[in-house]
Amino acid sequence: MSILIDKKTRLVVQGITGGEGSFHTQQMKEYGTNVVAGVTPGKGGTLVEGVLVYNTVAEAVKVQKANTSVIFVPPAFAADAILEAAFAGIKVIICITEGIPTNDMLKVYNALKGKDIVLVGPNCPGVISPGKAKVGIMPGFIHKKGTIGVVSRSGTLTYEAVKQLTDLKLGQSTGVGIGGDPIIGSRFIDIIKLFNEDPETEGIVMIGEIGGSAEEEAAEFIKKNVKKPVVGFIAGRTAPPGRRMGHAGAIISGGKGTADEKIKALTKAGIKVAESPALIGITMLKALEEKKLKINPKSISILKPPAKSEKTVKAKVKPAASVIKKKIKK
């Protein structure tokens, strides 16, 4: 199993005729995602990357039985696009768009609250269930089918973590980028609940950053409910207070939302916090090993081979660097 998306996903791409929309439609199809329709108001009847475009999401749902939507609509129209998908009966809405006004998201969030709809994002890379479906903009090839659930507020930092896991032969059940905005549809806690209930997910990686208190809330939940090993990382230890670090949500204000506070909360909840972003993968590997040891003390060597593979990765890289240095000395 996986969460949110899989082989049953029937995807509609909102904003399919735009540059981003058409490019990523092609990329998602190439990965094997079942893209059944596109939507751009006024462009109904045209074809983009072999996908039929409709004027409304309602039509795409009616004719093509779309059950999941991905949104590439420009920020000024994105809130409307989310609501259109929701009212058309779409149950999983993934919004990639960056730069939606907070006031717009405030309305959307509260309109969807309590309904049986999952919104991921906005301002996120999307969701991927390796080997099954990719709904978003992440590079598919760094992923590997497996048992680790990854949830993160960031894009490229998630790729970094996924690459580390894959290099250690730790595949992923699903990777979810929840987005870096102050108001997002799904928070850490929502996704971690799903990973906790997913029998295929054996471990969870949670990548947070400064600002807000979503990591602390998730830590409380994990402490009470999650028995699977959880590894955490918080970006922004060196960020100064009062400055927005790229993401609208990544700001330390009034002494709240600091990395140290979050790391403390995570550690207290039994989450293994990686000190460095370079150690996210290896920390997960160790956490799984520890868990296996607890269940069966004789199973020590099970996870050894992947550790070796990390060395081979490094070895490949080192000669290149030393060659350059030699060249320079000459």
Add this chain to the structure above:
Amino acid sequence: MKIHEYQAKEILKQYNVPVQDGIAIKDISEFDNAIQQLQQRGINQFVVKSQIHAGGRGKGKIYNPGNRDELILEGGVKFTTSVDKAKEYARKMLGNLLVTHQTGTEGKIVRTLFITEGLDYKKEFYLGILLDRAVSKNVIMASTEGGVEIEKVAAETPEKIIKEWIDPVVGLQPFQARKLAFSLGLDGEAFKNFIKFIPQLYKAYVETDASLLEINPLVITNDNKIVALDAKVNIDDNALYRHKDFEGMRDFNEEDPLEIEASKYNLNYIKLEGNVGCMVNGAGLAMATMDIIKLAGGEPANFLDVGGGANKTTVANGFKIILSDHNVKAILINIFGGIVRCDRVAQGVIDAASQIRINVPVVVRLEGTNAQEAGILLQNSGLNFVVAGSLKDAAEKVTSVLKK
């Protein structure tokens, strides 16, 4: 976007929020005219207020920017009943350096003054409206502890802060304004005025797409009027496209010149105090890269997110901006190519480096799509790069170049 107090009050006036009346001046030659206008409005006591994008102005100190040891005036906000005294204060503030607990030791040059009426009041409150991210709703916060640092109140006596969350579906309700008024212990005329004040203020907050609206202090005057004595408004950057009228309110003097330069190239740059410059794609990875620089024994000199489209031009501009900071002793480039191809980024780095004179070591780490091809390109370039593989390797290489 941050705006000045006088600009915030201009906006609030349009929403019928009672504010302390005043006139902004940028040069001492405008002073006499401003005072005359205020006098014509029946005002005979004045407050001279420095306009900078930082709080704590009243308790701040004015220094000579040419000689930082020379204290010119105690306080960046001054009350007086004398016109001559007001002019003297204005002279001492304009063009000089105001240092407050929020500006840091470097302070900020006072370029604008707000000459306002001096009000007699009997009580000060705190009032703030902002987004409560924990519940994704706006919250109105009020406190009887006005005129002081609200962060201090929140930390020491959190029970003194009253909160009222607004449901965006139905908006602010009258009972909520009454609740706030009762909690602040208001009655009579002041109560009536307050419950009229709150909906107007909330309307201003929502319709201007503010991300913060803070009135500290909000006062009850001797004749029971509710007046915003100060006003701090931040506007949601993502919503600026629907407020063209606010464009002129951006004060470039309040921003770091390097950051303005970077924003011209669509680069997200924030200058910091350290010695290792970095160039990264993605905000989260950029923060993580800063963290790894610190773990490697350096201090990040900046935050720089080149965004999704890292190419020759963005990399070249990134280099220029990083190198104009003379504290930079080494540069770490960390790009995770997803959709972006690493070999293209590598070519961009090579082209930029051969055009610009770079006299500090550059550690390059390109990972993801076509990373191997990128490594070969960098190797064969004949330029002085230190190529790193994993993130861990990059950190170690930063440490080693710093030791040299």
